[in-house]
Amino acid sequence: DAGVTQSPTHLIKTRGQQVTLRCSPISGHKSVSWYQQVLGQGPQFIFQYYEKEERGRGNFPDRFSARQFPNYSSELNVNALLLGDSALYLCASSTQPALAKNIQYFGAGTRLSVL
Amino acid sequence: DQQVKQNSPSLSVQEGRISILNCDYTNSMFDYFLWYKKYPAEGPTFLISISSIKDKNEDGRFTVFLNKSAKHLSLHIVPSQPGDSAVYFCAAITGANNLFFGTGTRLTVIP
Numbered sequence: 001d002a003g004v005t006q007s008p009t010h011l012i013k014t015r016g017q018q019v020t021l022r023c024s025p026i027s028g029h030k031s032v033s034w035y036q037q038v039l040g041q042g043p044q045f046i047f048q049y050y051e052k053e054e055r056g057r058g059n060f061p062d063r064f065s066a067r068q069f070p071n072y073s074s075e076l077n078v079n080a081l082l083l084g085d086s087a088l089y090l091c092a093s094s095t096q097p098a099l100a101k102n103i104q105y106f107g108a109g110t111r112l113s114v115l
Numbered sequence: 116d117q118q119v120k121q122n123s124p125s126l127s128v129q130e131g132r133i134s135i136l137n138c139d140y141t142n143s144m145f146d147y148f149l150w151y152k153k154y155p156a157e158g159p160t161f162l163i164s165i166s167s168i169k170d171k172n173e174d175g176r177f178t179v180f181l182n183k184s185a186k187h188l189s190l191h192i193v194p195s196q197p198g199d200s201a202v203y204f205c206a207a208i209t210g211a212n213n214l215f216f217g218t219g220t221r222l223t224v225i226p
Contacts, residue, residue: 004158033214042119042204042216043159056212090158100147100166100208106158 002026004093004107012113013081021076021110025093031055032074033104034066035090043090049074050097078112086114118142119207121217129225134192136220138205141186145207145215150179150190153202153219162203163190195224 005024013019025032031050035043048056049068068074072093078085088111092104120139128134136150146167151159165172165179165188172179178191192199205217 035216040218042121042206042218044216045214048212058213092158097212099212099214100164103161106151106160108156108158 004091004105006089006091006107006110008110009108010111010113012115014115015081015083017081017114018077018079019081019112021078021089021091021112023074023076023091023093023107025072025074025091026105029093029095029105030072031094031097031102032068032072033092033094034074034076035092036060037088037090037109038084039087046076048097055097081114083114086112088112117218118145119205119215119217121203121205121220123220124218125221125223127223127225128195130197131194134190134195134199134222134224136190136192136203136205136222138188138190138217139186140188140207142207142209142215143186144209146210147208148179148181148188149206149208150177151204151206151216152199153204159204192222195222197224197226200224 033048034046037043045058047066052068063079066076088109090109092106094102094104096102149164150162153159181188202219
């Protein structure tokens, strides 16, 4: 079975541009979460979606938005890119949204570089 | 404000010996703790977890200990194997389903 897949694997953008990152969860998983991992730090929670509805939001500005589609895949959008948005963006899926009872499976991430 | 801290960025251990990775937290509302392992170019992989109502959970070579009064947890790997070389993240979950990661510890197991 395919794991969590993310595309693209690498991306280079310039300041002020917009970017869309994509995630396909494991088949049967209805919950998708997004994380930002800056170099040298642990992943930071951005969003969680379950059944196409936002279930959680981390401490990120409104430039960050996401959505989940009927097939449970998800997109993360970042507008007006800043240099500080350069990071590894991780997507994780689980069967249910309760993180304490449902293991999250992570994709390999999208490496975003903002120049 | 880093609510979950891993103060040792790296650890080297001889193959066959015990590896002990430590994690401290500040938020007393955390009620569930997890450890993830991350290899280069891969996403984190769930390793083991523990509820705040327990003080120990064991799974094969991996044991997690929780000391709530000290707000400290540790992961023991015994015996350590070269394939255990990776970055280890501890993470904590609040009752509101918010997940916080530590900064990670790079474990190197020397053959």
